[in-house]
Amino acid sequence: MNTPRKHDTQTGSRLPGPASPTRYFGYLVNVSAVIGTALIAVVMFVLNADIVSRALFSRALPGVREIVTASLALIVFLQLSSALRKGRMVRTDGIVPVLKSRAPVAARVLETVQLLIGVGMFTVLSYATWRLFLSAYASNDQFGVPGGFSFAKWPVQAVVFFGCVMMALQYLTLAVGTAMGRGAEPRDQEGEGGLH
Amino acid sequence: MDAVTICLLAFLALGILIYSGMHISTALFVTAFVGLWWDYGNLELVVRLLGIAATGAISSYEYGVIPLFVLMGYLVLKAGIGADTYAIANRVVGWAPGGLGHATVVANALFAAVTGVSIASAVLFTKISVPEMVSRGYSKRFAVGVVAGSSMLGMLIPPSVLMVFFAILTNTSIGSLFIAGIVPGILLSLGFVVVILFMALRHPERFGRGPDVQAAANEPSSEGNLLWRAIPVALLIALVLGGIYEGFFTPTEAGAVGAAGALIVALVRRVLSPRSLWDVLLDTAYTTASLVILIISASMFSRFIATAGLTVELTEWLHASQLGVTGLILCYVALILVLGAVLDSISIMLIVVPIFSVVFKSYGVDLVWIGIITTLAIEIGLLTPPFGMAAFVIKATMPQDDPVTAKDVFVGAAPFALIALAVIGLLIAFPTIATGLVK
Numbered sequence: 298m299n300t301p302r303k304h305d306t307q308t309g310s311r312l313p314g315p316a317s318p319t320r321y322f323g324y325l326v327n328v329s330a331v332i333g334t335a336l337i338a339v340v341m342f343v344l345n346a347d348i349v350s351r352a353l354f355s356r357a358l359p360g361v362r363e364i365v366t367a368s369l370a371l372i373v374f375l376q377l378s379s380a381l382r383k384g385r386m387v388r389t390d391g392i393v394p395v396l397k398s399r400a401p402v403a404a405r406v407l408e409t410v411q412l413l414i415g416v417g418m419f420t421v422l423s424y425a426t427w428r429l430f431l432s433a434y435a436s437n438d439q440f441g442v443p444g445g446f447s448f449a450k451w452p453v454q455a456v457v458f459f460g461c462v463m464m465a466l467q468y469l470t471l472a473v474g475t476a477m478g479r480g481a482e483p484r485d486q487e488g489e490g491g492l493h
Numbered sequence: 494m495d496a497v498t499i500c501l502l503a504f505l506a507l508g509i510l511i512y513s514g515m516h517i518s519t520a521l522f523v524t525a526f527v528g529l530w531w532d533y534g535n536l537e538l539v540v541r542l543l544g545i546a547a548t549g550a551i552s553s554y555e556y557g558v559i560p561l562f563v564l565m566g567y568l569v570l571k572a573g574i575g576a577d578t579y580a581i582a583n584r585v586v587g588w589a590p591g592g593l594g595h596a597t598v599v600a601n602a603l604f605a606a607v608t609g610v611s612i613a614s615a616v617l618f619t620k621i622s623v624p625e626m627v628s629r630g631y632s633k634r635f636a637v638g639v640v641a642g643s644s645m646l647g648m649l650i651p652p653s654v655l656m657v658f659f660a661i662l663t664n665t666s667i668g669s670l671f672i673a674g675i676v677p678g679i680l681l682s683l684g685f686v687v688v689i690l691f692m693a694l695r696h697p698e699r700f701g702r703g704p705d706v707q708a709a710a711n712e713p714s715s716e717g718n719l720l721w722r723a724i725p726v727a728l729l730i731a732l733v734l735g736g737i738y739e740g741f742f743t744p745t746e747a748g749a750v751g752a753a754g755a756l757i758v759a760l761v762r763r764v765l766s767p768r769s770l771w772d773v774l775l776d777t778a779y780t781t782a783s784l785v786i787l788i789i790s791a792s793m794f795s796r797f798i799a800t801a802g803l804t805v806e807l808t809e810w811l812h813a814s815q816l817g818v819t820g821l822i823l824c825y826v827a828l829i830l831v832l833g834a835v836l837d838s839i840s841i842m843l844i845v846v847p848i849f850s851v852v853f854k855s856y857g858v859d860l861v862w863i864g865i866i867t868t869l870a871i872e873i874g875l876l877t878p879p880f881g882m883a884a885f886v887i888k889a890t891m892p893q894d895d896p897v898t899a900k901d902v903f904v905g906a907a908p909f910a911l912i913a914l915a916v917i918g919l920l921i922a923f924p925t926i927a928t929g930l931v932k
Binding site for chain 1 (some may be wrong): 510511512513514515518519521522526540541543544545547548552553554556557559560561564639690742745746752754772774775777778779780781782783784786787837839840863880882898925
């Protein structure tokens, strides 16, 4: 956990071609990850500011609940494709390490199929969240209470849709890479997923 | 095909997919998708349900608790608070027979109260306490075993990511679960201390030259220094757990306060450059994204299970079978332990809890109590072969020139797994151990 992590933009250099679409896609993944990451600090700050304000001035800040709720959606969907790219999606090792050493080709086929299923699922989700975005835009649904602190839901829905599309594309990139044997999906050090 | 057959097939498919190394969230998505499609026969409807699950699952303020406690955990590690807990524990209990073992347990308990993941503890204490135990002549098996065993405390003592998962899956209060984990956590620590004492008295030869008070006293940390190290730990625990218990903070706010507190400690100690702060935030964001997508996919899967009618059938069948609540809980724990041998903790939670929580509700059982039992039972899976996570993490963390086998860890951790089982027994017999503190 103390090993220095490579800076985001450096990963772009591993991608092929100076101006290939995958490279621009890589930048897009990183930029959205940066925004998602910064939002975590914002959420921490807003919650603490609210507590201080309540303690010192007996006054809650308006809209904290709504900001935290919306930010979480943004954090998750802005960060998801980057987490996938960095091998941070949770999985069990299971048979893959054994298969890799005994039957590398079979392992590659298996991983490619798994990644393609990921493409399929996030394509479906992209379509589903696009429809939700359209209906949120049309009805102009709001976070919070009307008259009080509120803001429109559709920009958040748009980010959710964007995140799903990025995931489908990232899965596709990984699937193609794995199929062509250009180094499989990076596997993170055990425990970095930090779940247990 | 009837509902039960479909669901059993779905579980089998899910197990195979997870086991073949597919991302757990994708495995849950695809099983739920195919299953729902089969149930409804209407693709349009299924797509709409999936979309609602994707956004509905995150339209909740409570989920904010995840990034904040994860952030707090990373900052606490960076601030060196894990090493502090070990120094404090060593001073307090290091004099007893098997002293470094006790110190590891107590340090884990303290560290667990400021962090939400037990693998983090396993990594940390493999680095801190195993080398010291080995150099003082403790048996290596015991050294890795006690680290693996006490890493269970990481999830049982709040804050705990597993409890957050349970709370979200069952719609239980996160704060209540956290509070309910405190007494069982202390009980488990005491059980560990007793078993170490027993082993140290019976086999002093496995515990080196006995209590090495001399060396502990010669450490560079003077009393004042130790106090300086103890204050941040005490303050963070008081703020987070005290704040939730007294109702000053929601769990989400407590996470924010704890993260800010850990950040201040790290800044005061000058161990955090802007760059490493950014790395910590990045790690937090990755972990958050991967955890929340798991919750989203699990909510789709449980939607499918509910639609297929398995929970209804299972509930009716169990009621008809005259199995009492105790019998039901025993079967439930046994199921988790069996799954624990082949799956990781999060997968078990995602598969088992959505179904059984409905059953337990129909029996009128307090889900907070069940949540604590579930967490502990799942954690035992970390210690059982062939796939106990803790064993592999410790194995991977040990230095190359001083390796251990997974078997060493499993054997060394066995006494601690048994203590944990005993605590589950006590919890089933006396629910107040868990629910007593909950208001």
